[in-house]
Amino acid sequence: MNILPGLVLALVLAFAGGYLADLIGVTWMGLPKSPVSPIMLAILLGILVRNTLGLAQVFEPGVRFCLERILRWGIVLLGIRLSLGEVGEIGLKALPVVIVCVTVALLVVTWLSRRLGLSGRLGTLIAAGTAICGATAIVALSPAINAKDDETAYAVACIALFGMVAMLTYPFAAHWLFAGDAFRAGLFLGTSVHDTSQVAGAGLVYQEYFGDPAVLNVATVTKLVRNLGILIVIPLLSILYHRKSGTGEVRPSLWSMVPLFVIGFALMSLLRTMGDMGERPFGLLDPVTWQSLISIATQTADYCLRIAMAAVGLGTGLASLKASGVKPLGVGLFSAVLVGGVSYTLISLLY
Numbered sequence: 254m255n256i257l258p259g260l261v262l263a264l265v266l267a268f269a270g271g272y273l274a275d276l277i278g279v280t281w282m283g284l285p286k287s288p289v290s291p292i293m294l295a296i297l298l299g300i301l302v303r304n305t306l307g308l309a310q311v312f313e314p315g316v317r318f319c320l321e322r323i324l325r326w327g328i329v330l331l332g333i334r335l336s337l338g339e340v341g342e343i344g345l346k347a348l349p350v351v352i353v354c355v356t357v358a359l360l361v362v363t364w365l366s367r368r369l370g371l372s373g374r375l376g377t378l379i380a381a382g383t384a385i386c387g388a389t390a391i392v393a394l395s396p397a398i399n400a401k402d403d404e405t406a407y408a409v410a411c412i413a414l415f416g417m418v419a420m421l422t423y424p425f426a427a428h429w430l431f432a433g434d435a436f437r438a439g440l441f442l443g444t445s446v447h448d449t450s451q452v453a454g455a456g457l458v459y460q461e462y463f464g465d466p467a468v469l470n471v472a473t474v475t476k477l478v479r480n481l482g483i484l485i486v487i488p489l490l491s492i493l494y495h496r497k498s499g500t501g502e503v504r505p506s507l508w509s510m511v512p513l514f515v516i517g518f519a520l521m522s523l524l525r526t527m528g529d530m531g532e533r534p535f536g537l538l539d540p541v542t543w544q545s546l547i548s549i550a551t552q553t554a555d556y557c558l559r560i561a562m563a564a565v566g567l568g569t570g571l572a573s574l575k576a577s578g579v580k581p582l583g584v585g586l587f588s589a590v591l592v593g594g595v596s597y598t599l600i601s602l603l604y
Contacts, residue, residue, distance in 0.1 A: 259315015259564075266302070266563035270295030290461045292454060293421055299566020300417070308567060319564030324450050325514035327557030331473055331483065332521025333550040334466075336529060340474055340522045347440055347475040350599045354444045355482050357595050358384035359490075362588045369580050374400040377490055378408035383588040385487075386480045387412045387448025393483060397491035411585035413569050416447035419589060424459035424468075430597060433463065434466050437600050439471025444479065445593040449514075452476040454562045457555075477515045521550075 271291040302308065308316070313543075359380050366376025381390040395405045410526020423446060427438035442455045453476075455504045456469030527549070528534040534543040538552060 255311070256318040259312040260318060260560075261315070262302075262312055263299075263316065263319045263485075263560050263563040263567060266298045266566070267291075267295050268561045268565065269298055270559075273298075282393070282539040288462070289457045292457045292461060292559060295563040296417070296421070296454065296566040299563050300569050301566075303567050304569055304572075305379070308570075312567070316564045320450065320563050320568055323564070324453070324559050324561035327554045327561060328449065328453065328473065328477075328514050329517035329521055330550050330554035330557065331470070332518035333525050333547055333554075335470055335474070335520045335522050336526040337519070338526070339470075340519070343436075343471055343474040344478045344589070346604070347471075347478050349603065350440060350444050350474065351482070352480045352593050352600055354592055355384045355479065355486065358588060358592050359486065361591060362584065365587060366584055369584060371581055371584065372404065373494060374398050374544050375404045375408060375581060376584070378404060378493055378590060379411060379584055381486065382408055382412040383447060383585075383592055385482045387416055387451065389449065389480070390483055390487065392493070394487050394490060397487065398494045407581060410570065411581060412447050415585050415589035416451040417565075417569055419593070420447045420451040420455045421458070423593070424455050424462065427468075427596070428459065428463055435472050435563035437604050438455060438465075439468040440475050440600055440604070441593075441596050442468065442472040443475025444596040446472075447589070449476055449480065450561055450565050453558050454565060456580065457558055457562065466582045473518075477518055480515055487592060512574075513515065 270293075273294050274287045274289040274291040277289045279285070282288075322432045335343075362380035362383055366379065367373070372556060377398060378391050379597065381394050382388065384390070391405060391412065394400070399410075406587055423442055424438075427441045431437040431441065438459065442459070443452055446452045446455050452472050453469070456472040459468045459472075460466050528543055530537075530548075533539065538546075
């Protein structure tokens with residue numbers, strides 16, 4: 254499998270996004286710093302390439318590599334920015350909002366899908382993708398409920414479309430709705446944007462526009478807490494679906510649902526916690542060297558996420574949305590608005 258063509262294409266788009274941002278903001282507008290997000294431009298360039306020129310098969314392995322590996326490496330390395338204490342504090346505060354958002358999305362979206370006459374499989378897939386972790390939840394659940402390939406593809410495309418819209422618009426909405434409060438804005442992004450990659454992208458867009466990296470930290474931790482719901486929700490949905498359909502119970506493999514990058518993130522946070530103890534990190538390094546290593550890991554995470562965001566754009570094909578009609582698309586739109594509304598309401602009431 255040759256990943257080089259797709260990887261190079263994602264790299265080119267990531268750098269092109271940065272070049273265009275500087276061209277527009279600094280060169281054309283004469284500002285000291287561009288107000289245009291390089292991440293946003295890289296994503297839009299990827300979408301444009303995928304849905305106009307098309308993406309040749311030779312690029313597909315590299316794009317998947319960016320989405321499946323480089324994205325996760327970036328998220329794992331983000332763990333170095335936070336100690337375990339900070340991760341635990343954010344996670345505990347986020348937990349009530351996560352639980353309510355996931356529960357409401359699962360119940361309401363599943364009910365609405367039935368009322369509109371969608372297949373039980375498609376409605377279940379859209380509900381899981383909206384509630385938990387986007388495409389990852391859909392792919393994990395599909396074999397457990399014997400979903401057809403076109404149902405899986407449609408659900409993924411639907412989640413990708415509305416998650417993409419949220420990723421590009423919610424950072425600005427969050428800044429306005431919560432008056433620049435980093436914790437509440439990050440919590441909103443982590444609970445209302447669908448996919449892990451899209452949450453990371455939204456956090457990066459916020460960081461670039463408003464200069465607050467704390468939002469990316471909070472959004473990432475919140476999303477990882479939300480991702481852990483896959484361990485409970487996917488088996489539960491599988492059992493309920495098969496009991497109702499009378500096909501018997503099918504248990505998905507636990508290993509296939511374990512989000513390993515969540516564990517990696519926690520291990521990096523543990524490394525940061527241990528390194529910050531005492532005057533000499535690990536008894537070997539001087540504080541300046543330790544801070545340099547943290548900075549290198551943080552910058553590497555940023556580069557990984559930038560490349561992955563370009564790949565997100567390249568992986569967003571809209572053609573598959575045409576085949577299934579407007580009803581599933583309407584369910585996807587409603588579910589996205591529902592989760593955003595519930596998240597905003599809870600954050601406003603609780604924090």
